[in-house]
Amino acid sequence: MANPILLMREGDMPYQPISIASMEWNKTGNWRYLRPRFDNKVPPCNEGCPAGQDIEGAMVLIGKGRFLEAWELFKQENPFPAVCGRVCYHPCESSCNRGDFDEPLSINALERFMADMASKHGRRLSWKREKRPEKIAVIGSGPAGLTCAYHLARMGYGVTVFEALPVLGGMLRVGIPEYRLPKKVLEEEIDQILELGVKAEINTRLGGNLSLGDLKEFQALFVALGNHQSKSLGIPGEEAREIMSGVEFLRDVSLGKEVALGKRVAVIGGGNTAIDAARSALRLGAKPNILYRRTREEMPAFPGEILEAEEEGIEISFLVSPVRVMGENGKVKQLECIKNRLGPPDEDGRRRPVEIKGSNFSLEVDQIISAIGEEADLSPLPKKLVAKDHTILTDERGATKQAGMFAGGDIIQQPRTVVHAIGSGKRTAIFIDCLLKDQKWEGLFEALRVGEKGSLSMKRYLQEEGERAPLSSKTVRLQDLNLDYFDYQKRPKMPKAKASRRTGSFGEVNLGFSEEMAVGEAKRCFNCGVCNLCDNCYIFCPDVAIHKRGEDELNEIDYEHCKGCGICMEECPRDVIVMEEEGR
């Protein structure tokens, strides 16, 4: 502080009440007891994505028409945006804060849009990487196996994928029908993985022409077998030739085999396999009828898929269980069924079906497709790795009890979805890298987490520790936003092929967004918790203490003049600014 000024006589005093000495020492910022800070937080969509994609970041880019950059951002985490943009059950959208405001953002459709744009422009990614000497074997070329191979190859490892079938892609290729996921789209994304130098050995089945003993040259092993066996119905007459399993039927159709279906096809089950089987049968000229033992409420299939099946005229009979198959000369003639009512909930919380005595009836059928659940053939793996529920036991890294062996996808204990499989493949790639580099891995969950639901960020993993942006532990919810800045706006409807034209064709049902729809929809994103340079803080700061920097750079807070009033925090639409007590 400057020297005190002695009392003056009236005549010596200034006429204006202005300090005589400089006030350089007393910047108005030193009155502050609360300090604002830009603190990007976790958007709920990113947290909700099991593949840990930076959805919010991609929305900003799509909104600016920078589609290919958005696609590259997704590709950092997931090799399959074109696939996921079609078949993912999009838990990101159920987490979207707009869902509690008007309608969730169409993230899934936008993911597909940017992937289709990248494909249209023949876009390829090149990754700078140092070749590493270690080799890794991946068993199973489904989404888990290929994702793991993709990330490890990006890190420079030599990866070989072993696949039992003559085609790559696992369930993506032989489980999901063409009308939901065209082969061409899948193949393009698989080709991009192979271009990284990943080797693929098809027609190589673990437990068949391949044993674990053959893999000694590999320093690590990722087991990602799919669930390619249907559970048995367990009813008399099941051995008849015209009873097919759902996965087998879908696989045969996918592989282009001739499948002889009769006209009347009963599909038993309520999951996605049952719906896919019925819709495929419809396209082969049959008249399928889905029999499900509980009600619509309990159906495990995705609601959108059920709706589309019904649009196509597929009948779903609820509260019906098969009892007996009746045949003649080895051919199915009738299916005897019984009606159910709902009883008390079972251990997974869904109400259990209870048979109504004497309500038996018979259906005339030519073919029965059983799709009541799938499981893996784990017999080639050591018994000590298999848990009671017929899954492979893993720790939080995805490592099994056998040194160097990891597992992922549908055979471990996690939801059986494409995106969870992708998440497990990515996680495994990270921890195989740690293992082979002999690095500590315990702190990584904290350093790489995307929210609290277990997703990890590959982008952060590949950054040097010092480069990683500070990570907030807070996921932004609707009540954290300043909703005065947002208007109600419905999401656009996905253009679809007419239901009447879908019968007899495996052409894609969902047709994708136009460029205009995509940009408009991406702009509907709240950008929860992430600064999108809206400049509200800059506009509202009464002390002009927020300074602008270059294009695309965060604003800067001038703490010499910020008085800590908190208006910037209040007026931030997306909860980016925090006020913290001033350290004295």
Place this chain on the structure above:
Amino acid sequence: MKKIMVGNHAVSWGVMLARAEVIPAYPITPQTSIVEELSVLCADERLRAKFIPVESEHSAMACCVGASAAGVRTFTATSSQGLALMHEMLHWAAGARLPIVMANVNRALGSPFNIWGEQSDSLAQRDTGWLQLYCENNQEVLDTVIQSFKIAEEVLLPVMLVLDAFTLSHTAEAVDIPEQSLVDGFLPRYQPKLRLDPKDPRSFACLAPPEYLMEFRYKMQQSMLEAKEVCRRVDEEFSRTFSRKYGLIEAYRCEGADLILVTSGSVAGTARVAVDALREKGRKVGLVKVRLFRPFPKDELLEVVRDTEKVAVLDRSLSLGIGGFFAHEIRAAFCNEKKHPPIFSYITGLGGRDVTMQMLNDVFYQTYERSKPPEQSVWIGMRS
């Protein structure tokens, strides 16, 4: 060049000719067309000023304080409730010795709600340290805007010029628009002695503890007293350039008068005609129009009325509990004088009620009839 224009536009054009640089303003009836016209003048760059639309009159004056402290010529305009909302900031502006100029369009204050002319709004702000000038017609309005900047920037006190709602604000008259070059010669660019400078940061309007505050007030009072001389000199200079002169007060036909009417604002125009008519009839009446209200021109007034028999003060204002503002001020100013005429106080024209010739005649005749002023103000033109 002469132009037919309403009083509000005369304000705007005066501001344009004075080359104000910052105009923070908030609209209010009957002032709105002042700022509307200014926004147009700024938009088409006939006036190169920063026009700042603010969210209230309080902010308008706060913004003026900031702009003026930064050293630029600053103007705003308001009326009635808006002026009342500014009240706190009026003190800050004057105390900081900032030469802000403001036009106030006189209007009654609610309740009951009324948008018409009455001088109580500006007169109630007489103690805030602002100079106050009351205008009679649209030409005087335009000329007073230009004079006000020159006065304010010399005495370093803010100036409020006042015009009546509708009678002036929305009534068109011929107004002579002075040449810009002549105005520039009369009113050069504002050269602040002290101003906000980021390179030499000072505390403005800083804390003055008991050891200092009285001295600041004393200096303000001295400047107020000196302001009369400044006003007189500026008016003199103005007349040399533009051939129009208004004075601190104006005496009209007061020679040998036995009764002088004192009033202000547009009523003075009607009063001139009333005086002429009574003089025709042989009555020795005169008129004093008070133009400067703060600082109060006591000596000038006394000089004119000392030898008359009676003074009638007509107020279009009311200080509740005492009566008309002008009558009260004049009585207080004269009370220690050995010789001064009795002061008769009349109230009329509140809330925009028209002040007619008939009412003015009433004032003259009632004053003639009474031997001494009644205890309370007499109300003229009441509904009967």
